Amino acid sequence: MTSPDDDHSSSAPREPEPPEEPQYADRVFRSSGGIVGGVLLLALGAWLGGDALVRGEGRTPWLALAGLLCLVPVVVAFTLRPAVFAGADRLRVRNPFRTITLPWSCVEGVRAGYSSEVLAGGATYQLWAIPVSLRQRKRAARQQSRAAAEDPFGRTSAHTRGGDVELRAPADQIIDDLRELAEDNASREAAQGEPEVRWAFEVLAPAVAGAVLLAVLFLVG
Structure with missing residues (x-):
C-alpha cells in the first residue's frame, strides 16, 4: 500500500537534462x-x-x-x-620529433612571420605543417593591388573575407583561422588546461x- 507522498514523488516531473554540446571533427x-x-x-x-x-x-x-x-x-x-589538428577544445601540433597538445585556453597567440608559430605557456612552437611561402605572399599582394586598382571602392567580393575570392596567401589564411578558433573557444570548459609535449x-x-x-x-x- 502506497502513501499519498509516494504517489506525489513518483508523478513529479523530471527536470530536463541540459543539451550536450555538439562534437565537431x-x-x-x-x-x-x-x-x-x-x-x-x-x-x-x-x-x-x-x-x-x-x-x-x-x-x-x-x-x-x-x-x-x-x-x-x-x-x-x-x-x-607534420600535421596540425584544430578542434573545438584544443590544438594538436604534430612536428617532426614532438607532438604538442595545446588546450585553447593556454594559446597566447598564433602568428606567421618567416615561419608559422603558436605561442602557449610562455613557449613558442613552430607549425611545420603550415610552411610560409614568400612567393605566395608576393603573388597575393600583387592580386590585391590589381583588384584595388580595378575597383578602388572595394565593391567586389574579392575585397571581403566572406566573399568568393580571398586574396591571401594560404599560410596566412590558415593562421587567421586558427587565431579565430583560439579566440572563440578559449572560454570553453573543455578547452582548459596546460600544454603537453610528447616526444x-x-x-x-x-x-x-x-x-x-x-x-x-x-x-x-
Whole structure:
C-alpha cells in the first residue's frame, strides 16, 4: 500500500537534462608539397636501398639496411608526419620529433612571420605543417593591388573575407583561422588546461638505431 507522498514523488516531473554540446571533427592542416616530396624520396630510397640489399656484396647489404633504418624515419618525420589538428577544445601540433597538445585556453597567440608559430605557456612552437611561402605572399599582394586598382571602392567580393575570392596567401589564411578558433573557444570548459609535449620515440628510436649501426659498420671497417 502506497502513501499519498509516494504517489506525489513518483508523478513529479523530471527536470530536463541540459543539451550536450555538439562534437565537431578536427580540422587537419598538412603541407601538400611536403607530402609529395616525402613520397618521392621514399620511393627513391626504396629503389636504391632495395637494389643494394638484393645485389650488394660483402658489407653493402648491411650498409644499405642501416642507411634505410636511419634515413626513412627522418624523411617521414620531416615530410609525411607534420600535421596540425584544430578542434573545438584544443590544438594538436604534430612536428617532426614532438607532438604538442595545446588546450585553447593556454594559446597566447598564433602568428606567421618567416615561419608559422603558436605561442602557449610562455613557449613558442613552430607549425611545420603550415610552411610560409614568400612567393605566395608576393603573388597575393600583387592580386590585391590589381583588384584595388580595378575597383578602388572595394565593391567586389574579392575585397571581403566572406566573399568568393580571398586574396591571401594560404599560410596566412590558415593562421587567421586558427587565431579565430583560439579566440572563440578559449572560454570553453573543455578547452582548459596546460600544454603537453610528447616526444615521437617511434621516429627517434629507429633513426638512432640505424645511425648506431652505421657507425659500428664504419668503425669495424
